[in-house]
Amino acid sequence: MLMLALALAAAAAPKPATPLDQCLGSGAAAQGVTLAMAACFGADYRRADATLNATYRAVMRRLPPARQAMLRAAQRDWIGRRDAACPLSTAPGAGTIEQLNRPACLAKQTRARTAWLRRYR
Template sequence: MFILALALAGVSTLDRCLASGDAARGVTDAMAACYDADYRRADAELNATYRTTMRRLTPSRQAVLRAAQRQWIARRDAACPLDLSPGAGTIVRLDHPACLSKQTVTRIAWLRRYR
């Protein structure tokens, strides 16, 4: 049991989701739900990290960070376009939230170091 716990400790929530149920069988809706949940988790962590970072800053540094965060959101959205055109395929349902999650996790690390 201890070995199983250790093995699962290194597995992300996304990986566990993708390895279970319909997602493990390659059902797009289930896989998309896994990626969407992963992005929602990352976005919640980003918002909590942003609030924590803002609380420790002076008002002038808060203004700088607020402006930087707005610029980052625009860059994130540009880096992760959502292609809903005919023929785009179902992979966009996985790629888009995966891209958003990756950008968000990187931003969380940046916010934690921001002074």
Template sequence: MLALALVLAATTQLDRCLNEGEAARGVTPAMSACYVADYQRADAQLNATYNAVMKRIPVARRAVLRASQRAWIRKRDAACPIDDHPGVGTIETLNHPACLTKQTTRRTSWLTRFR
């Protein structure tokens, strides 16, 4: 439930950011800054959740979670490659952090259920 509340709060912050200033006028760098900030919020929540889980689980389970987290980082990066092919354009500056946020939010939700 807490994870859902945090996701909704982050979405509201992203929406607010996209609806003000230059981002609201469709200026790509300003919109990109909104998406990057959204990812940074999601990443901070992931790190806080990971640290909390590491503290609450038995010591014997910590190595398993650490290995799982490292494997997930590789999967996240593979799922969200930066497309820098000619002609891609500036939309990638929005797509990449949005993808990272989506993957990170899913992982945070998963971590809250880790036993």
């Protein structure tokens, strides 16, 4: 019973704010200024990309040359799929929300790829 209570308490505990949450909750972004919010999402994507690149380099260091070539090709293919999954809509009426949607999508795709790379053998 104690274990169940501890598990429920842990699940109900607030999660620490991410850098994105902190950025969106402060300054002009907190007031809903699109350019400030876009800067927050852009910075979030850059953080995710830096983590991906560090993970990729670490994986490449431990692979033999033939496997490195395979992973390099797979990574290049993934970049095309990532970009296709996160198009920047320029359709009439798309609006300024695209300044938020695209970097948010890129960050999500990049984090998923980072998780995949961490499991790569």
